[in-house]
Amino acid sequence: MYELLSEPIRRYVREQGWESLRPIQSASIQKVLQSEDNLILASRTASGKTEAAFLPILSKVNFNERGVQVLYISPLIALINDQFFRVEELCKHLDVPVTKWHGEANRTLKEKLVNDPGGIVLITPESIEAMLVNAAYKAKALFSNLKFIVIDEIHAFLGTDRGKQLQSLLFRIRELNAGNVRVIGLSATIGSYEQAKEMAGPENTTKILRDTTSKEIETEFRYFKQEGAELPLALIKDLYLNVCNNKVLIFPNARGLAEEVAVKLHKISQKVGGHPYYFSHHSSVHKELREYIEEFARNNVRFPFTIACTSTLELGIDIGSVDKVVQIDATHSIASLIQRIGRSGRRGNETSKLSLYATDPWSLLQSVACMTLFEGEGFVEPIEYTEKPYDILLHQALALVRQLSECTQEELVHRLSINTAFKYITVDEIKEILLHLIQTDLLEFIGGKLIIAIEGEKIVNTKDFYSVFQTDTLLKVRCQDKPIGEVPFSPQIVVNNNMLLAARIWKIVDVDLPAKRITVVPAMDGKKPLFSGSGADIHPKIREQMLRLLVREEKMPNLSDDAKEAIRQLKLDFELYTIENLETDRPLKVQIKEMYWYSFQGTKTNRSLAFLFDAANIKNNLREDESMFEFKAGDFELIIQKAMKAYDQLASVLESAVQNEPLMLAFSKFGSYLPLKYQVQLVRDKRFNFESAMDFLSSVHISQTHTLPES
Numbered sequence: 001m002y003e004l005l006s007e008p009i010r011r012y013v014r015e016q017g018w019e020s021l022r023p024i025q026s027a028s029i030q031k032v033l034q035s036e037d038n039l040i041l042a043s044r045t046a047s048g049k050t051e052a053a054f055l056p057i058l059s060k061v062n063f064n065e066r067g068v069q070v071l072y073i074s075p076l077i078a079l080i081n082d083q084f085f086r087v088e089e090l091c092k093h094l095d096v097p098v099t100k101w102h103g104e105a106n107r108t109l110k111e112k113l114v115n116d117p118g119g120i121v122l123i124t125p126e127s128i129e130a131m132l133v134n135a136a137y138k139a140k141a142l143f144s145n146l147k148f149i150v151i152d153e154i155h156a157f158l159g160t161d162r163g164k165q166l167q168s169l170l171f172r173i174r175e176l177n178a179g180n181v182r183v184i185g186l187s188a189t190i191g192s193y194e195q196a197k198e199m200a201g202p203e204n205t206t207k208i209l210r211d212t213t214s215k216e217i218e219t220e221f222r223y224f225k226q227e228g229a230e231l232p233l234a235l236i237k238d239l240y241l242n243v244c245n246n247k248v249l250i251f252p253n254a255r256g257l258a259e260e261v262a263v264k265l266h267k268i269s270q271k272v273g274g275h276p277y278y279f280s281h282h283s284s285v286h287k288e289l290r291e292y293i294e295e296f297a298r299n300n301v302r303f304p305f306t307i308a309c310t311s312t313l314e315l316g317i318d319i320g321s322v323d324k325v326v327q328i329d330a331t332h333s334i335a336s337l338i339q340r341i342g343r344s345g346r347r348g349n350e351t352s353k354l355s356l357y358a359t360d361p362w363s364l365l366q367s368v369a370c371m372t373l374f375e376g377e378g379f380v381e382p383i384e385y386t387e388k389p390y391d392i393l394l395h396q397a398l399a400l401v402r403q404l405s406e407c408t409q410e411e412l413v414h415r416l417s418i419n420t421a422f423k424y425i426t427v428d429e430i431k432e433i434l435l436h437l438i439q440t441d442l443l444e445f446i447g448g449k450l451i452i453a454i455e456g457e458k459i460v461n462t463k464d465f466y467s468v469f470q471t472d473t474l475l476k477v478r479c480q481d482k483p484i485g486e487v488p489f490s491p492q493i494v495v496n497n498n499m500l501l502a503a504r505i506w507k508i509v510d511v512d513l514p515a516k517r518i519t520v521v522p523a524m525d526g527k528k529p530l531f532s533g534s535g536a537d538i539h540p541k542i543r544e545q546m547l548r549l550l551v552r553e554e555k556m557p558n559l560s561d562d563a564k565e566a567i568r569q570l571k572l573d574f575e576l577y578t579i580e581n582l583e584t585d586r587p588l589k590v591q592i593k594e595m596y597w598y599s600f601q602g603t604k605t606n607r608s609l610a611f612l613f614d615a616a617n618i619k620n621n622l623r624e625d626e627s628m629f630e631f632k633a634g635d636f637e638l639i640i641q642k643a644m645k646a647y648d649q650l651a652s653v654l655e656s657a658v659q660n661e662p663l664m665l666a667f668s669k670f671g672s673y674l675p676l677k678y679q680v681q682l683v684r685d686k687r688f689n690f691e692s693a694m695d696f697l698s699s700v701h702i703s704q705t706h707t708l709p710e711s
Contacts, residue, residue, distance in 0.1 A: 002030040013055070022365065024211040025052040028184075031207060032056035032105050038183045038200040040154070042190050043211035045342030049186040050083065053150050057184075060147075063119060065098045067145030070120040070174075073128070073166070075156040075315065077102045078290065080122045082317045087120060094693045096120060102127050104287065117142045118201050121291035125157075125166045130465040132172060134401045140176050147181065150174070151199070153315045154185035155335065158195045159383035161468045161668070164392040167199050168421040172400075188342055192383035198420070209539040216351045217341055219371060223563035226359035231260060231328070235357055239326065240268045242355055243306045244275070247297070250308045253329055255282040258308040261328070265306060277305035282312055294319055314339050320333050321346065324353035330366040332536035334455050337370050361566040366538070368547035368567070371557055381539045386685045387424040390640045390678045391671040394433055395468055396421075398442065398452065402460050406449040409434060429678075436675040457537035459673075470669050477518045479506065484520065489666060491512075496621060498523045507586055513662040540602030540692075543627050544582055547600040551579040588704045595631045601696060608693035613639070615646035615653045634703060644697050650685040650690060655680050 002010065002021060013021075021029070024043040031039055033056050041049050061069045072087065080100055088098045097119035099109055103126075113121065114135075122144070131139045149170065157163035162592070174181050183200040190196055197206040224235035243250070245263070252258050258280045264276035277300075279293045297305060297319035307313065314336065322344045331337040337415050345352035358364035361550045373379040393416060400415055401407060407415075412434065417427050434450075437443040442456035452460055459465055475493070477484040484506070487499065497508050499520065506520035548554060550571050559567065577587040589596040599606055607620055609629070613620040618639055621630040631639060648654070658664045664687070665671045671682050684690070 001026040004029055004033050005055055006060070009055055009059050009090075011093055012090060016038070019413055022048040022211075023050070023213065024049060024209060025055065027209045027211075028052040029056045029059075031209060032184070033060055035207075035230070036182065036205070038197075038199060038202075038206040040185045040187070040190070040193060040196045040206065042187055042193070042208065044213065044215050045188045045339070047188075048189075050086055051090070052310055053184045053186060055151070055360060057148050058090060058094060058096070059503075063094060065145055067117045068113075068119065068121050068142045069146065070148045070150065071143070071146060072120060072122045072150045072152065074122065074124060074152045075162075075303045076153075076317070077104055077124060077287075078294070078312065079315055079317055080124065081291065082294070084122055087122065091120065098122070101131075103274070110684075114138050115141070125162060125169055126466040128173070129165070129399060131688060132169070133399050133460070133466070136403045138473075139173075143173050144178060146173065146177050147179070149181060149183045151183065151185045153187060154196055154199065155187040155190050155383075156315060158175060158190070158192065159200065161389065161392055163199065163385075164389045164421050164447075165395070165468045168396050168419055170199070170201075171419045171421060172403075180505060189339050189380055195383045195385060215342075215345065215349075215355065217375070218351050219354045219356065220558045221358065221364065221368060221563045223355045223358050223361070223364055223406050223566045224559045225361075225566075231257070231264075231359065235359065236261075236264045236268070239357065240265050240274075242270065243324075243326065243442050244304065246304050246306075247300075247321060248304075248306045248324055248326060249319075249322055249340070249343050250306060250326040250328065251310070251311055251314070251331075251333070252308060253310070255310055257328065258282050258310055261308040262306070265308075265495060277303055279305070279307045281309040282305050283310070297322075311336075313343065317518055319343075320556075324355060327354060327356045327357055327367070329357070329363040331370065332538060333381050334370045334374050334539075334542070337367075338374060338380065358563065358566070360625070361438045361570050364563055364566055365546050365549060365570060366542065368557060368559075369542050369549060371608055372554065373545050374543065375557075379541065381541075384537075386682070388429075388681065388685065390425065390429070390433065390682055391668045392468055393422050393430065394437070394673055395670045397430075397434060397437065397464075398456060398465075401443060401452055401456075406446065406451045409445075409450055412450060433674065433678065437673070440673065442673065449701045450706055453468055461580070468669055470667065472585060475511075475513075475516045475518050477506070477520055479520050479522070487518070492624075492678045493518060493663075498525070498527070511663070515668070537603035538624075540605060543600040543602055546627075547579065547598075548582055550574045550580075551577070570659070576705045581701070584699045584702055585701050588702045590633060590636075590704060595633050595636060595700075597631065597636065598627060599629065599696070600627050601692075602689075604687070604689040605692045605696060608688040609643070609697070611657075611688065612643040612646050612650075612693060612697075613689070615649065616642040618642060636704075640697050640700070644694065647690065647694055651680075654684060658683055 024041055025048050028039065030039055031037060041052050043049055063069055080102060084098060084100050091098055099113045099119065099121050100125040101110055101121050126389050157166050169638060185196055185200050193208050197203045200206045224232040226232055250261055252261050262278050262280040269275060281290055281293050293307060294317060297307065325340050325344045327340060341352050341354045358367060377428060397412060397416060400412060413427060413430050416422055418431050440455065441453045443450050445455035450672055474486040475489055476486055491513055493508065495508050495511060499506050499508060505523040507523040508518060509521055510519035551574055575589055579585045586600060587598045599609060604626060606624060606627060610622045619632060664683050665679060667686060668682060671679055
């Protein structure tokens with residue numbers, strides 16, 4: 001396929017010294033240059049996907065035409081900054097301008113692009129939204145002759161509010177364009193190709209190119225039980241010996257833990273005369289320091305280094321050669337785990353290496369379940385999405401009115417109804433939502449045209465309007481009258497849960513979301529704090545695999561002796577239960593005063609079960625990390641019957657909960673502006689899976705044991 005490329009691009013390939021093109025590059029070159037299809041390029045990390053998209057695009061596009069020719073969309077500003085240099089290098093023989101456009105980019109260069117549109121623009125969805133809303137005429141001049149849109153890390157958008165916004169933005173950009181705009185999506189871990197095709201464009205003109213070449217993964221699982229608020233000293237010491245002579249990324253799942261790891265490893269290194277290159281990298285670190293760390297890692301050849309990071313380094317930012325990845329406790333998904341593992345062994349045919357450190361037996365079990373599912377079946381979670389994203393439609397309605405300055409109601413309804421992002425939302429539903437916006441003074445009629453009303457101006461005229469994802473809402477934490485600190489809102493912030501802050505474990509006794517306040521007392525129950533992870537939903541297949549590992553003799557990955565013993569002791573706890581059917585048989589431990597029921601269901605189903613128990617006035621406590629419910633001892637069959645009966649009153653109970661519990665809609669930035677019935681439907685679709693819960697309750701078979709009370 002090399003001969004299909006233009007001579008300037010062939011010269012670039014020769015200068016790189018490549019002996020051959022990679023499989024995904026050859027396939028992409030042929031499809032881009034010899035068809036008009038949209039494409040999804042799916043291949044493992046560091047397989048050359050960026051070049052697979054841009055080599056043929058740069059060969060095909062006539063950059064002498066006026067207007068931006070190629071739009072590169074990224075989920076991260078840091079990824080744009082990183083890819084800018086790669087794309088600029090690709091374009092050096094073509095005299096093609098490459099411009100970064102995001103909140104931190106150079107304003108002078110942006111103005112130059114507006115005055116003389118052309119070349120390639122690297123941009124975030126939020127910057128596209130801001131451009132369309134605030135300067136529609138500029139957007140038309142920029143994008144009316146667009147030929148290609150490249151979406152990097154497309155999986156990061158799928159199944160999210162931001163992804164629906166991007167799908168709507170792509171539709172709006174195509175409306176500005178006279179020709180055929182082709183979309184090319186890039187990803188290493190896609191759980192649902194249909195969703196990716198839907199985002200790229202018409203499914204019948206979108207093709208999937210997959211390079212299924214696997215990369216060897218070397219894993220090891222270690223276990224250090226955490227007793228207090230800080231990570232065990234033995235873990236830190238072992239971790240130091242594991243990373244001190246290597247180039248390593250450590251993912252501890254939370255910013256606070258990333259800081260703890262970086263500081264403690266650095267202190268040990270200072271004491272023993274080791275290297276000084278220990279860093280933390282997360283969204284709270286100043287961008288200049290983050291960029292320095294990325295630059296050091298990318299260009300450093302001589303020295304080992306360790307970066308304790310959050311998901312900021314999970315995506316495809318090039319930080320050079322990484323020897324191994326360390327994960328501390330379980331990720332919420334297989335997709336995330338594999339994406340992180342892929343950050344190592346990126347050069348040539350090097351093996352990707354993972355060391356996983358677990359501090360809790362259930363976290364260890366979940367991690368093993370994720371790895372065995374991926375290695376055994378190649379399973380990656382399918383994308384869950386909401387068919388009717390009413391809140392994103394509301395946001396786009398306001399954005400469109402601002403973009404157009406004014407429009408008739410009929411025009412607005414039409415534009416929203418033909419937008420592929422909202423194809424499942426009916427015209428009647430759109431009209432009802434728009435009527436509500438008028439009644440609540442977000443929109444108003446002037447001379448038969450809709451404009452942004454006074455209350456709407458308060459929303460639209462803020463920088464925060466362009467993004468649909470929730471930024472961190474910080475809640476003040478207090479013990480009696482003493483301030484302890486601040487934490488970002490998380491679905492795990494629930495009364496009776498434990499949390500980690502200021503190197504101590506606290507029990508939550510009250511949550512006042514309107515006042516942004518959490519009241520705590522020192523935790524005395526020894527229960528592990530639940531704020532080490534992202535709080536994201538766990539797929540039911542992972543939980544079923546955890547049960548399988550407990551009650552069947554399954555092949556295990558490379559476990560340390562301590563990890564083997566932790567798993568063995570967990571298995572002992574379940575050896576008296578009869579589990580023949582992994583889908584329906586579930587353990588129930590009965591003591592004199594309490595019962596413990598292990599559902600081994602996904603997070604959404606567990607959340608739904610807890611809601612039904614509450615609706616039936618059954619006192620319960622869900623320990624989601626163990627997928628286990630605590631009840632007072634009693635007739636468990638009666639508990640199930642009452643929960644199933646509560647489903648009959650679900651509509652009214654759920655409506656009351658949405659009206660009276662602000663946390664219910666906390667996941668949605670614009671959901672509170674919807675009519676109540678659409679708020680309820682949104683909560684039902686995004687937070688719960690009552691149908692799955694009812695199916696489970698109707699088929700579950702209880703395997704019960706009686707034990708003496710714990711001494």
